[in-house]
Amino acid sequence: MSRSAHPAGPRHADVLPEGHYSAPPADLNALDPKVWAQTVDRDQDGVVTVGGMSVTQLAEEYGTPAYVLDEADFRARARAWRTAFGTDADVFYAGKAFLSRAVVRWLQEEGLNLDVCSGGELATALSAGMPADRIAFHGNNKSPEEIERAVRAGVGRIVLDSFQEIVRVAHIAQSLGKRQRVQIRITVGVEAHTHEFIATAHEDQKFGIPLAGGQAAEAVRRALRLDGLEVIGIHSHIGSQIFDMSGFEVAAHRVVGLLKDIRDEHGVELPEIDLGGGLGIAYTSDDDPREPHEIAKALTEIVTRECEGAKLRTPRISVEPGRAIVGPTAFTLYEVGTVKPLEGLRTYVSVDGGMSDNIRTALYDAEYTVALVSRTSDAEPMLTRVVGKHCESGDIVVKDAFLPGDLAPGDLIAVPATGAYCRSMASNYNHALRPPVVAVREGEARVVVRRETEEDLLRLDVG
Numbered sequence: 451m452s453r454s455a456h457p458a459g460p461r462h463a464d465v466l467p468e469g470h471y472s473a474p475p476a477d478l479n480a481l482d483p484k485v486w487a488q489t490v491d492r493d494q495d496g497v498v499t500v501g502g503m504s505v506t507q508l509a510e511e512y513g514t515p516a517y518v519l520d521e522a523d524f525r526a527r528a529r530a531w532r533t534a535f536g537t538d539a540d541v542f543y544a545g546k547a548f549l550s551r552a553v554v555r556w557l558q559e560e561g562l563n564l565d566v567c568s569g570g571e572l573a574t575a576l577s578a579g580m581p582a583d584r585i586a587f588h589g590n591n592k593s594p595e596e597i598e599r600a601v602r603a604g605v606g607r608i609v610l611d612s613f614q615e616i617v618r619v620a621h622i623a624q625s626l627g628k629r630q631r632v633q634i635r636i637t638v639g640v641e642a643h644t645h646e647f648i649a650t651a652h653e654d655q656k657f658g659i660p661l662a663g664g665q666a667a668e669a670v671r672r673a674l675r676l677d678g679l680e681v682i683g684i685h686s687h688i689g690s691q692i693f694d695m696s697g698f699e700v701a702a703h704r705v706v707g708l709l710k711d712i713r714d715e716h717g718v719e720l721p722e723i724d725l726g727g728g729l730g731i732a733y734t735s736d737d738d739p740r741e742p743h744e745i746a747k748a749l750t751e752i753v754t755r756e757c758e759g760a761k762l763r764t765p766r767i768s769v770e771p772g773r774a775i776v777g778p779t780a781f782t783l784y785e786v787g788t789v790k791p792l793e794g795l796r797t798y799v800s801v802d803g804g805m806s807d808n809i810r811t812a813l814y815d816a817e818y819t820v821a822l823v824s825r826t827s828d829a830e831p832m833l834t835r836v837v838g839k840h841c842e843s844g845d846i847v848v849k850d851a852f853l854p855g856d857l858a859p860g861d862l863i864a865v866p867a868t869g870a871y872c873r874s875m876a877s878n879y880n881h882a883l884r885p886p887v888v889a890v891r892e893g894e895a896r897v898v899v900r901r902e903t904e905e906d907l908l909r910l911d912v913g
């Protein structure tokens with residue numbers, strides 16, 4: 451459909467309805483390196499390439515929608531975190547952001563550890579050969595079976611989340627004749643500046659044991675008494691998609707305060723602290739994330755300073771970035787199916803995926819950008835809403851975005867920064883088939899998670 455085929459459509463900034471957008475970008479064909487994976491570029495025909503592969507080639511070979519992951523970028527980001535923290539600290543990639551066996555192998559090769567939070571993630575990690583002692587096992591309600599499996603496998607740490615779990619893990623470990631290394635997850639009472647659903651250090655939510663009222667101290671007291679446990683440290687995760695370092699600083703301050711209290715009461719200096727993940731990434735050009743080396747410097751300095759003040763040996767620090775490693779490395783490639791201008795409002799662009807491959811917009815009001823990637827265009831910017839094909843009006847992928855006014859069915863568009871919490875939170879709503887993850891590197895593409903098929907769906911339907 452050409453631009454002139456829908457002249458009633460909203461064109462640009464003079465009549466803009468309410469929304470998140472600012473003005474249309476100066477150049478709609480430009481790809482801001484802040485939000486696109488490192489090797490993304492356009493070739494001489496204007497087609498976007500990544501890892502040396504063009505999106506048209508990828509769409510032809512693997513279909514759409516598809517998550518396209520830049521392996522070199524993933525490895526570079528993993529390495530940047532590893533290098534920034536050096537040998538006195540551990541980086542645990544948070545598998546919940548996106549986990550597959552290929553990712554587990556890349557992590558091993560780049561020297562990272564892995565945080566898992568379910569039996570399924572643990573199984574994936576072990577099946578791809580991650581040494582168990584480099585795995586941290588999380589979760590606020592691990593089942594006895596999951597705990598037993600983790601203890602038997604010999605995971606490096608289990609992060610305890612409740613009083614019941616302290617006893618449960620101790621009991622299981624003891625019955626297996628083992629002493630399990632554990633950390634105790636506390637809530638430090640920080641209000642992280644992020645969406646309510648992904649903030650985790652305030653007290654009125656399900657994770658961790660509150661520092662307030664001496665509960666965390668009591669948890670440590672109980673854990674230290676149990677033979678099945680070796681308490682190696684304290685864990686704090688304040689939330690996700692956070693840009694402001696002050697929340698981490700307050701958390702570090704309070705965690706070290708607890709270490710001091712533990713030393714004073716028990717004569718024990720716990721050797722480790724984990725400050726969790728949660729560092730924000732750029733979803734749009736307005737976001738300004740911190741670099742791993744800045745984060746490492748800030749966290750290390752504050753912990754060292756606080757420990758000096760408390761006359762404690764500086765504990766070994768660990769962190770658990772998920773989004774900050776995988777988020778920027780992938781984009782979702784869609785084909786445009788329909789273009790529907792609504793006079794005085796905006797143009798609805800329907801793609802062949804939707805809330806089943808990216809629930810974040812509907813769930814957190816997340817912001818994304820989008821670009822036409824199968825060609826360039828000099829057409830005027832058109833205010834659009836990119837929507838999926840599900841039977842639900844909240845099925846929105848990108849709430850407000852400018853795309854070229856000549857956008858037409860068959861064009862390929864891509865939404866960047868979808869590496870984290872998109873495939874891992876994908877659903878089969880409306881019996882959608884979850885898209886593949888295609889890893890590209892140096893001119894080669896490899897499916898690391900294949901597209902679901904109708905047989906996959908029907909295999910579960912045994913009625």
Ligand code: LLP
Pocket residue numbers: 544546547565588648687689690691726727728729770771772773774810814870871875
């Ligand atoms: N460590 C712990 C204990 C966590 O709970 C999480 C995330 C992380 C590390 C990794 O956080 P990251 O660095 O990826 O922000 N589904 C939401 C995010 C939920 C995060 C849950 N926990 C989203 O799509 O934004």
